Amino acid sequence: DSPDVVATTDGAVRTIRIDRPRAGNALTLATKDLLLGELQRAAADPAVRAVVLTGTGRAFCAGQDLREHAALLAAGDPRVSSTVRDFYNAAILTITGMRKPVVAVVNGVTAGAGLGFACACDLRVAGRSATFTAAFAGVALAADSGVSFLLPRLVGSGRASRMLLLGERWDADQALAAGLVDAVVDDADLADEGRRLATRLAEGPxxxxxxxxxxxxxxxxxxxxxxxxxxxxxxxxxxxxxxxxxxxxxxxxxxxxxxxxx
Ligand code: T3D
The missing domain is CATH 1.10.12 (Lyase 2-enoyl-coa Hydratase; Chain  A, domain 2)
Structure with a gap:
């Protein structure tokens, strides 16, 4: 089995890619372990001066893996709730606390915790086919992964309420107009644009x-x-x-x- 998270280094740029395209890059316990480890390694490595967070295929990240979640709920597994503290909170604080810029290269749909990851990054560039949804209320949850704090600061509290309460799914142009992303490029150009941005940051002060x-x-x-x-x-x-x-x-x-x- 190939790992669910792939990290590569190009000069001073570390790219961390969630690699579960068959499930929209949704996060299982195993994926979360790998992702947090890679984020912490990138944060701690002085040779890394900029980080890219992205996903494989048509999704950036669909949030919590709901198949695994259903199984854990059914089994009464305590990790259903401890994962919020142990993974989601820890990962968001690792991204925001990292003493180097992190660029979200949003290659496709982002939902739930995936939206939180994008919001936690310092810059966000999206492919034209990317979409954005909070998704939490759709599965009768509130917000986690910093969405209640970070999303209103990017798009304003009114738009954040619409996303969270009405489950709106925004396309890339709506996200750009709302300030959720800083740039939208053609899907074919996204990887190059992400690399260009991250390299520029890695060569900075x-x-x-x-x-x-x-x-x-x-x-x-x-x-x-x-x-x-x-x-x-x-x-x-x-x-x-x-x-x-x-x-x-x-x-x-x-x-x-x-x-x-x-
Ligand atoms: O304690 C805790 O763990 C709580 C933590 C919560 C954090 C959260 O993130 S809660 C929110 C969880 N995420 C969602 O509710 C999103 C669910 N997914 C969707 O709403 C839609 O799939 C998307 C909007 C993300 C994408 O829609 P679309 O039409 O582009 O694609 P699709 O066909 O729905 O999905 C493609 C495949 O990915 C599909 O698999 P299949 O049927 O082809 O085999 C779908 O089931 C799978 N997938 C998408 N999201 C998830 C997922 N599989 C597992 N978990 C998912 N979250």
Missing amino acids: TEAFAWIKASLHHAASTDLASALSFEEAAQGALFRGEDHRDAVAAFLAKQRPTYRGR
């Missing part, structure tokens, strides 16, 4: 990106004074960094900066 990401997440749930203090700490740390000094020197010398990521 990784430490500055880490602080930008942390600042945005911090600011999402704090007040102005606290955001200002966080920004001060970020700039204070970056003033001491090699990339900042080299980039300022390059600017003054009218040269292109080369970022080492430190």
